Each structure stands twice: as structure tokens, then as C-alpha cells.
Amino acid sequence: xxxxxxxxxxxxxxxxxxxxxxxxxxxxxxxxxxxxxxxxxxxxxxxxxxxxxxxxxxxxxxxxxxxxxxxxxxxxxxxxxxxxxxxxxxxxxxxxxxxxxxxxxxxxxxxxxxxxxxxxxxxxxxxxxxxxxxxxxxxxxxxxxxxxxxxxxxxxxxxxxxxxxxxxxxxxxxxxxxxxxxxxxxxxxxxxxxxxxxxxxxxxxxxxxxxxxxxxxxxxxxxxxxxxxxxxxxxxxxxxxxxxxxxxxxxxxxxxxxxxxxxxxxxxxxx
Numbered sequence: 001x002x003x004x005x006x007x008x009x010x011x012x013x014x015x016x017x018x019x020x021x022x023x024x025x026x027x028x029x030x031x032x033x034x035x036x037x038x039x040x041x042x043x044x045x046x047x048x049x050x051x052x053x054x055x056x057x058x059x060x061x062x063x064x065x066x067x068x069x070x071x072x073x074x075x076x077x078x079x080x081x082x083x084x085x086x087x088x089x090x091x092x093x094x095x096x097x098x099x100x101x102x103x104x105x106x107x108x109x110x111x112x113x114x115x116x117x118x119x120x121x122x123x124x125x126x127x128x129x130x131x132x133x134x135x136x137x138x139x140x141x142x143x144x145x146x147x148x149x150x151x152x153x154x155x156x157x158x159x160x161x162x163x164x165x166x167x168x169x170x171x172x173x174x175x176x177x178x179x180x181x182x183x184x185x186x187x188x189x190x191x192x193x194x195x196x197x198x199x200x201x202x203x204x205x206x207x208x209x210x211x212x213x214x215x216x217x218x219x220x221x222x223x224x225x226x227x228x229x230x231x232x233x234x235x236x237x238x239x240x241x242x243x244x245x246x247x248x249x250x251x252x253x254x255x256x257x258x259x260x261x262x263x264x265x266x267x268x269x270x271x
Contacts, residue, residue, distance in 0.1 A: 039064065046077040058158070070201060071164040071172070099204040099270060101169035103136040109199070110146035115177060118184040118191065123150055125192035126199060129258055135271040137203065147171050148202050150195065153178040163198040172202040189256035193246065197257075200247050204270065208245040217250035234266045 039059050048054050052066045063071045100107070109127060111120045120141075127139040153159070153176035160182045164172035175198040182191065242248075244260045251257055259267065 043074075043077060047072065050077070060154075063164070065159065065162060070206075071162050071176075073164065073167075076167065098166040099169075100137060100166050100171050103271065104138070105136070106138045106140055107148065107171055107203070108140050108142045108146040110142050110144060110149045112149055112151035114152035115150060115179050116184050118188070119150065119177065119179065119195075122188050122191035122195055125188055126196040129192070129196055130199070130267075133259065133264060133267055135267060137271045139199075148173060148175060148199060150175045150177055152176070153180075155180065157181075161194050161198045163201040165201060166204050171199075175199065175202065186254060187256065189258075190251075190254055193251060193255065193257040197246055197251075205247050205266070207249040208242055208247045209249055234269050236265045236269060237262050 039057050043059070043064065044054050044057065047057060047064060047066060050072070052070070052072070054066075058065045062074045064074070064077075065071055109123060111123045123141060127141055130137070130139045148171055151174060153162070157176065157178045159176075159178060161175060161177045163175045166172060175195065177195070177198075182194065184191075242260070242262050244257065246257050246259055246263050248257075
């Protein structure tokens with residue numbers, strides 16, 4: 001996610017300390033960013049085939065960072081998800097084709113010692129929010145052997161936090177948190193909102209405004225049209241803008257974003 005600086009500096013995923021934030025960073029909060037590897041034309045085509053934006057993609061080792069805070073492993077590029085309930089639309093709630101299976105199930109979450117202790121408190125709040133919904137997935141914090149580990153992002157990363165989507169019925173196993181940029185000065189509820197957002201990706205949620213990121217982030221509209229996969233509409237969620245969703249791409253500085261009514265509908269429909 002990221003905070004944006006009047007569309008520039010902190011993104012949830014996190015880009016600005018002044019106005020908005022999103023899952024990636026539009027203007028580097030950290031300096032001396034590591035050199036980005038070139039993204040091949042074949043990889044771009046595969047990423048578009050999966051239904052993601054091909055704008056501002058970066059490659060970091062064996063994964064690609066797309067749409068600000070979403071990580072796609074190279075091994076996932078050739079996958080062919082099912083074509084069910086696909087719809088490219090407005091700002092409805094959307095999920096990926098891959099979800100966590102084997103329900104009911106407990107998903108364990110750990111906070112790496114590479115992160116400040118304040119992130120343990122924030123993680124506990126994010127976990128509490130999920131568990132309060134009475135879902136078929138229950139989250140529990142552990143100190144090791146977790147299904148999802150929250151760990152410090154590499155120095156100079158261009159996002160505040162990033163995560164991937166489920167694979168093989170399991171949640172994505174890692175959330176990278178740019179604690180250098182996000183820091184510890186924000187309220188626990190703000191950091192918890194960022195972590196809950198990234199955990200949402202780990203269990204299969206896409207950005208609520210993935211087809212029009214300017215809704216929460218500002219800037220120009222990003223709409224690549226119909227794709228072969230993309231996002232799956234979650235029935236019962238609104239067809240119009242949803243200004244308070246926990247899965248909006250960007251968040252305002254210092255904002256607390258707990259689950260709203262539509263978020264609860266989406267969570268209960270899937271889990």
C-alpha cells in the first residue's frame with residue numbers, strides 16, 4: 001500500500017504524509033532504491049493476461065510488483081485461472097480466482113523481529129478485526145512457523161507494504177512492510193489498517209477500486225479494459241464508489257479504515 005503526497009509522497013500500500021496513501025509509492029519516500037530489473041515483453045503480456053495493470057511494473061528477484069503493492073511470483077505468470085463470474089467494472093468488491101481453501105481454518109500470522117515492536121500491537125489489532133467477523137478463517141498470531149509473516153521490506157523499497165495472492169489453497173506467505181517509510185509515529189489503528197489491507201491480498205482480495213485507482217489515489221484513470229481474467233465480482237457488493245473500503249488502493253494519512261458494511265458482505269461471502 002502507500003501514502004500519497006497530494007498524489008505524491010505516502011501510499012496504503014503508502015505514499016504521502018499530507019493527503020492520500022496507497023499500496024505503492026508514487027514518489028520515493030526512501031532513497032537509494034535498489035536497481036530495478038528489466039521486465040520482459042513476455043512477462044508484461046502474461047501479467048496483462050492475468051488481468052493486472054502493466055503500468056509501473058518492477059521486477060525484484062523472482063517476483064513482480066504490480067499495482068503498487070501486489071507481488072506476483074514468476075512461477076504464477078503462466079497460470080490459467082477459471083473463467084467464472086468475471087466482470088470488469090466500476091468500484092465493486094473484487095477477488096482473485098485463487099482463494100484460501102480447507103475451511104474452516106486457522107491462519108497464523110507472525111511479526112518478524114526486523115520490525116519495530118509497535119507492529120506487533122498493530123498486527124494484533126488487524127487480527128482482531130478479522131476474528132470479530134466470525135468468519136470460517138480464524139487468525140492467530142504466533143512467533144514462528146506462520147502461514148503469513150510480516151517482515152521488513154528491503155531498504156529503499158518503493159512501497160509502504162506489499163503482498164501477493166493465495167496459491168494452492170494457501171494464503172500468500174509474506175507481507176513486506178517498509179517500516180523506514182511508515183515508521184511508528186502513526187496511530188496503531190492506521191498501521192493496523194495497512195496490515196489488514198495487505199493480509200486481505202494474502203487471502204485473495206484485490207483493490208476495491210482496481211479499475212479506477214484515481215478514485216482513492218488521485219491522478220489519471222487507469223483502465224485497461226476487459227481482460228481474460230482480472231477480477232471476480234463479489235455478489236452483494238455495491239456497483240458505485242465505496243469510499244471507506246479497507247481494500248481501496250490508497251488511504252489518507254492518519255486514517256483508520258476498519259471494515260465497513262460492504263467489506264463485511266465481501267468477507268462473509270468468501271469466508
